[in-house]
Amino acid sequence: GLYAALMLAGIWYAASRKLFDRQDISLVKYGVFGAILGFGVLARIDGALIVAAACVVTVIFASITKRKSVLAAVVLGASAGIVSAPWWAFNYFHFGSLMPISGQSESLAGLLKVNLATGPQLLGDILSTFFYTPFNVYPGWVSLSWFALNATLVIVLFRRTHAIRKIVSLYRLQSLLPLLAAGLLMFVYYVFCFSAPHFLTRYLHPLRVLWLIIVALVTPSIIAEAKMYLLEAGRIRRTFAFVVAGTLTIAAIVFNVTRYAKSFTLTEYGPEFNSGLWADHHRDGAVGMTASGITGFEAPNVINLDGKVNVDALRARQNHRLTEYIVRSDIRYIADQPEFDSAIRSQALSLGAHFVIIDSVGSNYILMRTDSVATTEQNNKLWRPI
Numbered sequence: 090g091l092y093a094a095l096m097l098a099g100i101w102y103a104a105s106r107k108l109f110d111r112q113d114i115s116l117v118k119y120g121v122f123g124a125i126l127g128f129g130v131l132a133r134i135d136g137a138l139i140v141a142a143a144c145v146v147t148v149i150f151a152s153i154t155k156r157k158s159v160l161a162a163v164v165l166g167a168s169a170g171i172v173s174a175p176w177w178a179f180n181y182f183h184f185g186s187l188m189p190i191s192g193q194s195e196s197l198a199g200l201l202k203v204n205l206a207t208g209p210q211l212l213g214d215i216l217s218t219f220f221y222t223p224f225n226v227y228p229g230w231v232s233l234s235w236f237a238l239n240a241t242l243v244i245v246l247f248r249r250t251h252a253i254r255k256i257v258s259l260y261r262l263q264s265l266l267p268l269l270a271a272g273l274l275m276f277v278y279y280v281f282c283f284s285a286p287h288f289l290t291r292y293l294h295p296l297r298v299l300w301l302i303i304v305a306l307v308t309p310s311i312i313a314e315a316k317m318y319l320l321e322a323g324r325i326r327r328t329f330a331f332v333v334a335g336t337l338t339i340a341a342i343v344f345n346v347t348r349y350a351k352s353f354t355l356t357e358y359g360p361e362f363n364s365g366l367w368a369d370h371h372r373d374g375a376v377g378m379t380a381s382g383i384t385g386f387e388a389p390n391v392i393n394l395d396g397k398v399n400v401d402a403l404r405a406r407q408n409h410r411l412t413e414y415i416v417r418s419d420i421r422y423i424a425d426q427p428e429f430d431s432a433i434r435s436q437a438l439s440l441g442a443h444f445v446i447i448d449s450v451g452s453n454y455i456l457m458r459t460d461s462v463a464t465t466e467q468n469n470k471l472w473r474p475i
Contacts (some may be wrong), residue, residue: 095129096298103264109150114157116164140169140285140339142270190403207286209236215297216243219341224287247446250314252307272296273291360451364424367450374421412436423456424439430454
């Protein structure tokens with residue numbers, strides 16, 4: 090959305106104003122470029138990595154004079170910092186950290202193993218250009234194989250068509266360097282230092298944008314090489330090439346049309362959405378949820394428990410005292426996954442609070458705080474302790 094549009098605006102401006110060309114530089118141009126990137130930071134905070142990458146690229150490529158390059162980088166960084174300063178100040182004075190509380194929350198869980206499988210899988214999706222694989226469905230070796238397959242196909246295709254050599258001679262690619270450097274930084278950071286594999290598609294969007302630009306640049310060269318190959322190829326090879334190309338084209342169209350159409354024709358909703366409806370019909374008490382992103386818009390009595398939008402819950406998680414926070418906050422209901430509910434239920438007992446299962450919404454169980462421990466046959470059948 091807005092983030093991608095601002096990235097493209099920055100690339101267009103850098104290319105049209107011939108930044109990073111080792112020529113006489115205009116500090117005003119680098120200041121404007123920094124301001125565009127600063128608005129990108131306001132759209133998504135990890136845009137700061139693009140700013141940092143742009144500053145490094147500026148020092149290396151802006152001018153043949155190192156002093157001028159450093160000065161241009163300072164102007165670029167300062168401009169981006171001034172534009173994005175309100176967001177940094179808000180985080181620091183309200184939450185005590187430049188990092189938003191959502192980012193702090195996502196850093197708490199240890200999901201490196203899942204990240205190591207999801208990262209290559211996502212790179213494979215990006216290199217395939219038109220296809221996406223489902224998250225956390227296949228074993229790690231399938232994800233690695235998917236990446237290896239697409240990387241091999243891209244390398245072979247680019248070498249056979251000399252695509253990279255041609256676009257380097259035809260286009261000024263320096264404006265893509267900040268996006269490339271930032272994309273690599275984001276991959277390392279979000280795979281090895283973050284714990285939100287389900288959001289990697291969103292976090293690594295700059296790499297997808299960069300790849301789509303490269304695909305757009307190399308496509309004319311690939312088409313020209315394909316025409317020459319077809320003219321020289323025999324009948325069997327020519328037929329085979331048409332069948333493969335036609336099959337891939339039809340598969341890409343069908344896949345994307347059905348995928349996007351499904352987003353607008355949903356007939357089944359996830360447990361979070363339905364839990365929000367449940368909360369809206371039970372306004373006699375607060376309802377605690379971890380994944381409360383959509384439910385908070387459905388019901389006013391939903392309280393976030395993972396700390397992404399609730400600083401008190403975040404501090405409790407950081408100090409390993411989330412259950413104490415739930416008990417102290419007089420949260421009456423908890424709507425969450427069985428594993429989470431089971432842990433909270435058992436820990437609450439040691440604090441003198443009793444939660445029993447009263448309902449289930451999809452894969453979510455609904456706990457209610459009560460004065461006694463439930464022992465009903467129905468509750469014992471439903472509950473699966475970890």
